[in-house]
Amino acid sequence: MDNLFDGVKEFNTTDFLEHKELFEKIGRNQEPHTLFIGCSDSRIVPNLITKTLPGELFVIRNIANIVPVYRESEEFLATTAAIEYAIKVLNVANILVCGHSNCGGCNSFYMDGSVGNNIPHTRKWLELAKNVKDKIDSEKIVDVTEREWKTEQLNIVEQMKHLLTYPYIREKYKNKELNILGWYYIIQTGEIFNYDSKEKVFVKIE
Ligand SMILES: [Zn+2]
Numbered sequence: 460m461d462n463l464f465d466g467v468k469e470f471n472t473t474d475f476l477e478h479k480e481l482f483e484k485i486g487r488n489q490e491p492h493t494l495f496i497g498c499s500d501s502r503i504v505p506n507l508i509t510k511t512l513p514g515e516l517f518v519i520r521n522i523a524n525i526v527p528v529y530r531e532s533e534e535f536l537a538t539t540a541a542i543e544y545a546i547k548v549l550n551v552a553n554i555l556v557c558g559h560s561n562c563g564g565c566n567s568f569y570m571d572g573s574v575g576n577n578i579p580h581t582r583k584w585l586e587l588a589k590n591v592k593d594k595i596d597s598e599k600i601v602d603v604t605e606r607e608w609k610t611e612q613l614n615i616v617e618q619m620k621h622l623l624t625y626p627y628i629r630e631k632y633k634n635k636e637l638n639i640l641g642w643y644y645i646i647q648t649g650e651i652f653n654y655d656s657k658e659k660v661f662v663k664i665e
Contacts, residue, residue, distance in 0.1 A: 496556045500562065529624040560607075615654060616659075
């Protein structure tokens with residue numbers, strides 16, 4: 460635990476001072492350009508991989524970077540509320556869905572049925588990506604690594620589609636006021652692949 464407290468002290472004497480003017484500037488107002496939707500996985504650090512500073516990314520993180528399909532009813536949904544706020548109030552220019560390699564959430568689709576019994580909320584949450592599992596199952600991929608990568612990548616594409624079920628996102632996207640991006644991040648190499656929606660492939664950013 461001490462490392463958390465030591466971290467604050469170090470932040471105050473190093474990074475904060477380095478960006479003091481920026482923190483003063485953004486202290487009372489945020490104008491992020493991008494809504495970043497990523498996995499809760501501890502290995503994903505949105506600002507690090509995009510080299511962005513505080514104030515630039517409005518971030519939503521949940522298990523397996525899922526976007527629930529739009530529903531009109533008002534509910535206690537953290538992800539949906541944050542999407543609504545980012546688009547309607549903050550007017551971000553981009554939405555970036557970032558999936559990653561070795562995603563426990565995506566791979567848990569293939570867990571033995573009994574494994575998830577002690578994590579009922581996680582299990583329920585992942586039902587939102589059931590269509591991903593169904594599509595991958597229909598491909599009958601034998602190689603486990605290949606299946607994992609394809610699951611993680613298809614999951615990104617599906618969540619990009621889910622974004623377009625939100626009427627206010629669809630409208631802005633159609634009017635070219637909003638970009639929707641899908642990235643696949645490989646943790647061990649640092650490589651990031653951007654989804655080309657015309658060619659339907661992930662292309663390495665370089
Ligand atoms: Zn993940």
